[in-house]
Amino acid sequence: MVMMLVAMLLTGVEDTVIFYDSGIHRTWWCSDRDSFGAAVRFTPREYPCDVVGSRAEINYDDGQQIYLRVYDDDGAGGLPGTILYNEQRLDVPHRLTPGFRDYDFTRPVTIESGDFYIVWWQKNIWDMVFGTDDHFDSISRQWWYFPDLGWVTPMGMDAADHLIRAKVRYGTGIEECLPALTPRAQIGIYPNPAGDFVTVRLSGFAAGSPVALVLHDVAGRVVLRTGIEPGTGCCQLDVTELPAGIYCCAVWSAGRVSRARLVIQHDGREEGR
Secondary structure, eight states: OOOOOEEEEOSTTTEEEEEOSOSOEEEEEOOSSSEEEEEEEEOOSSSSEEEEEEEEOEEESSOOOEEEEEEESOSGGGOOOSEEEEEEOSOSOBSOOOSOEEEEEEEEEEEOSSOEEEEEEEESOOOEEEEEESSOOOTTTEEEEETTTEEEOSGGGTOOOBSEEEEEEETTOOOOOOOOOOOOOEEEEESSSBSSEEEEEEESOOTTOOEEEEEEOTTSOEEEEEEEOTTTOEEEEEOTTSOSEEEEEEEEETTEEEEEEEEEEETTEEOOO
C-alpha cells in the first residue's frame, strides 16, 4: 500500500501530527441512521509511540453521542478491529463551525507495531459533519462504518480524505523533517461523461517510469487495468461494456498515485448513482 506520510511539529519537541490530506476541504455530512463511524488508518514513523489525540474538522447537527476512538488494525484485511481507546467527546462544535480543533486523550495509547486507526463514531444517530479533501486518496486507508454494511470505502459518496489527523508522541522527541514534495501528477479524461471510448491524458509523471492505470467502481472493485507506455502521455479506454455510473481512475507511476473521477453514461442516461 502506497501511503504518503507527512509529519508536522505541534508543540514542544514531542507532539507530532500525522496526516495524509492536503487540507483543501469541502463539507459532506450524513443523517437519519442509527450509528456511523469514520476511520483513517495511520502508519507511525517509529515504535513504540503514543497516540495522544486527534486533530479534526468535525461538528454535528443533532444527537451529541459522539465518541473518539483508537482501533488496532487487527480486523479482517487490516480493517479496524480491537478498540484501544473509547471516549465520549462533549466538546464537538454544534452546527457548521469550520476549522481544525485538537481533541486530546485523557490517557495515551501506546502502539508497539503496525498501524492504527483514528475513528470518530456517533451512536444512535447519524449526524456528524466532516470536512473532506477532494483528492480521492481514500481507497486504501479511509473507511466509513454503516450498521448494515460494516466498514466500506467512502469513494462512492463523492468524498475523499477525511480531515482527521493523529497526534502522536515519539520517544526520541526528534522533529521529523518535511521532505520536498513533488507536484501532484495530473489526469485529464475526455470526454467525461463518456459512453464508449475515453482518452486519458497524463502530465507531471516521472519521465521513463512505467505507468499503470486502474479503474475502480464505487465499491472499490477493479473493473479495468492497463499499462501506459512511458513517454506517450495518453491512452484510450473502451468503456462500452461497463455499466453506467461513477468510477475512480487511478494512475500509478514511480511509487505515486493520482486519481480522477470518470462518469460513464449510455444513451444519454447516467445510472447506478
